[in-house]
Amino acid sequence: MLLLERQNPKWTSAEIDRELAERAAVAHGAWKEEVPEDRSRYRSIQRWRAGERGSAGGRGARTLFPFLWPVGDRQRREVDPSHEVSPVIATGSWRIFLYNCGTEVTRDVRIALDGNDLDYAPAVLMGRFTEIHWQRVEAIKAYCLRDDGEHLSQHRLQVEFVIAKGTREASLGGVLTLHNLQGWALFEAPDGRRREIE
Numbered sequence: 001m002l003l004l005e006r007q008n009p010k011w012t013s014a015e016i017d018r019e020l021a022e023r024a025a026v027a028h029g030a031w032k033e034e035v036p037e038d039r040s041r042y043r044s045i046q047r048w049r050a051g052e053r054g055s056a057g058g059r060g061a062r063t064l065f066p067f068l069w070p071v072g073d074r075q076r077r078e079v080d081p082s083h084e085v086s087p088v089i090a091t092g093s094w095r096i097f098l099y100n101c102g103t104e105v106t107r108d109v110r111i112a113l114d115g116n117d118l119d120y121a122p123a124v125l126m127g128r129f130t131e132i133h134w135q136r137v138e139a140i141k142a143y144c145l146r147d148d149g150e151h152l153s154q155h156r157l158q159v160e161f162v163i164a165k166g167t168r169e170a171s172l173g174g175v176l177t178l179h180n181l182q183g184w185a186l187f188e189a190p191d192g193r194r195r196e197i198e
Contacts, residue, residue, distance in 0.1 A: 067102035092183035
């Protein structure tokens with residue numbers, strides 16, 4: 001949003017909202033589900049422009065858009081047409097990626113699942129992905145190989161990274177839901193944002 005505002009300082013909040021929907025469709029879709037009323041989103045943009053940056057009433061900072069967000073195989077294909085989707089048919093996704101849906105490069109990206117350090121990426125460019133190699137956690141892998149019926153489990157995702165050319169620390173945390181027969185199905189952030197994984 002900062003980049004859009006710098007490039008187009010005379011744009012209205014509605015114009016910024018429309019452009020964000022084009023440039024960061026996944027993040028904007030999650031925000032629109034949370035705040036379906038157009039005027040409420042426009043007021044959030046106006047507050048952001050006034051310097052409140054998503055905080056209100058001393059409740060602590062809350063970014064309007066996440067920098068990174070987990071997506072599945074088919075969701076990645078929507079953004080990256082060259083991505084090969086797995087032929088395995090599932091309602092969820094057996095592969096899971098972090099998508100940089102923000103307006104800048106994220107650096108020094110460290111990914112942990114259930115307290116296990118899994119992956120590191122020196123940088124994730126805007127509109128690009130890095131995979132979460134969940135198969136490295138033996139307990140989760142064993143859970144997926146169970147053959148005693150359908151089960152759901154929840155797993156804590158924690159991602160630490162830096163933004164603003166490496167000058168500011170940021171993070172993404174939340175709960176991933178895994179269906180042992182259908183793959184990763186849902187991500188829920190602590191602030192209430194949630195999105196199905198496909």
